[in-house]
Amino acid sequence: MAMIRLRLRGVLLALALLLAATAVVPVLLLGEVAEEDDGGVAPAPPFNSSRVKAVSWQPRIFVYSGFLSDAECDHLVKLAKKKIQRSMVADNDSGKSVMSEVRTSSGMFLNKRQDLVVRRIEERIAAWTFLPEENAENIQILRYEHGQKYEPHFDYFHDKVNQARGGHRYATVLMYISTVHKGGETVFPNAKGWESQHKDDTFSECAQKGLAVKPVKGDAVLFFSLHADGVPDPRSLHGSCPVIQGEKWSAPKWIHVRSYENPQAMDEDAVEGCTDRSEHCAQWAAAGECGKNPVYMVGAEGSVGQCRKSCRVCGS
Structure with a gap:
């Protein structure tokens, strides 16, 4: 009987801790929503x-x-x-x-x-x-x-x-x-x-x-x-x-074709060497985008490519 009481006490304690933890969550989530309030404007359905x-x-x-x-x-x-x-x-x-x-x-x-x-x-x-x-x-x-x-x-x-x-x-x-x-x-x-x-x-x-x-x-x-x-x-x-x-x-x-927000930085980067400008470059290159979308990926005259490293055109 004593053992059962101890186990029951442990279950109740765990439940109390769980309720205490989850009680904080709605407050935090409500705070985040308030910062990103869209005024009730409904978005379009997901991309289809x-x-x-x-x-x-x-x-x-x-x-x-x-x-x-x-x-x-x-x-x-x-x-x-x-x-x-x-x-x-x-x-x-x-x-x-x-x-x-x-x-x-x-x-x-x-x-x-x-x-x-x-x-x-x-x-x-x-x-x-x-x-x-x-x-x-x-x-x-x-x-x-x-x-x-x-x-x-x-x-x-x-x-x-x-x-x-x-x-x-x-x-x-x-x-x-x-x-x-x-x-x-x-x-x-x-x-x-x-x-x-x-x-x-x-x-x-x-x-x-x-x-x-x-x-x-x-x-x-x-x-x-x-x-x-x-x-x-x-x-x-x-x-x-x-x-x-x-x-x-x-x-x-x-x-x-290249950065409109920070064109000067793009030009400076081009002089420094061959780099990827997106964390997705390797994935895009593997999917064949270097050939399908060369202006963006590799670049053209007057245009700096975004994924030159992943497209392996460094030094060209």
Whole structure:
């Protein structure tokens, strides 16, 4: 009987210690959640490759249905309305931002990792594109009202001023944060075979002149401005058709061939020697990315490769 009492006492003591320990856990977890409060903004569902559709290979264009949740879209619009102003374009010769009738929208830039919602979206973009966050510019929010447009243009640069910071824009993720009832399509006039795309009368006249993607709230378009070898792709010419009915809100994210956040450090590293700039380089190299994605992995003229060591091109 004494032995049973001792065992029972031991069990009760262990249970008391367990309850005491677990009683602290909810407090700690609640503290962490409070620091990362997203204001109740529901994220989009986890990445699902079945939601991604290739709409062109020349240039490479992909559409992700439901990349953002409705709540995330509304959150981005709310942030933008505080600071939105007339959009600018980069002058081809000087590289300076100037006002132009080529682009008649209004816009603003968010801060990187501005809040939990923005950070979550930036991480999702990096996961989809396999391109590091440091290579990307800040998310821009654009508003196109009735009749406003952006004439066809390239996202890669013609001037050396902008190329000096991060090199050419390699890829663009264009997120739609509102649905446009008519007009406002993203059109690619030089896309190969665009004439075969079926279009009904819901497409605008502008959209009839190239491969067109309708702006649907939550969807995102990923397209590449450079070929895999780093050469600018003239087929990536694209524009925003005039809005006919409704209002268009979109959020482009431009991603460069090398670090946009710290371009000077990248140049200094290149002089020092051949290194890997990501802990995932060995894994990517083993999966064949050195050949599939040479601009990012190995580099090209004016572009420092991110995984030169793992791709075994040191000294070349």
